[in-house]
Amino acid sequence: MPRGLTGRRVEAMPLGRARALRGPRFVKPPADKTFPARVYGDGSELPGPDVADQDAVVLVSEVVRFRAEFRVFLLDGRVRAASRYAVDGDLAVTPWDGCAEEADAEAFAAEVAADPTSGLPSAVVVDIGHTDAGEWAVVEANAAWASGGYACDDDGVLEVVMRAGGPLAEVRASDRVFVRAAPEVVR
Incomplete structure (x- = not known):
């Protein structure tokens, strides 16, 4: 969906890449509830490989209140x-x-x-x-x-x-x- 409708950048990426992000982001598994969809302070706070594989696709967006x-x-x-x-x-x-x-x-x-x-x-x-x-x-x-x-x-x-x-x-x-x-x- 275009940024003009979402008001923020939203992208799909592998969880392994999201784990390397710095700074707060909203992260959500798009197809299931493998882990909580919420704002994470940075990628190091995301669940580890015991919860979700690094290749699992997640949605990552800028934080909007x-x-x-x-x-x-x-x-x-x-x-x-x-x-x-x-x-x-x-x-x-x-x-x-x-x-x-x-x-x-x-x-x-x-x-x-x-x-x-x-x-x-x-x-x-x-x-x-x-x-x-x-x-x-x-x-x-x-x-x-x-x-x-x-x-x-x-x-x-x-x-x-x-x-x-x-x-x-x-x-x-x-x-x-x-x-x-x-x-x-x-x-």
Whole structure:
């Protein structure tokens, strides 16, 4: 996703390279919860090889402080459901229409949804936030079928989840790049 939407540089790199970074960074495993996603003072604080292999890919970003964070369910470039979920890093769930920032948050969410460079599928959850610098930025994008609804409208959430997790035969050509094989279950 372009820096104009994220408000910071975000890059994927091997954990071994991240371990060599100096200075604070937000580090997150993108596909699982191998270790906590959080701000690390520098790369030496990241988990060792007993937790994750040095070749494991992690997302690394500059540190941004979000004053308020919102979960937005997008479908075909439109907001279908949304709510606030955090204030100053603490859980503070409030329905969309109960937030002072509702109009600004909705405008930014619409901008993200309409941006052809965002690289988003047609059914997705995007967390957005209002930063200490007074700017709006994407916190992260999430798979709709794996995202909690917080105080979002249930019907809107279900509409987005059903599209995102629907039958393979109904996946749009533009969304096929996001299809992954299900992991093998070992019993």
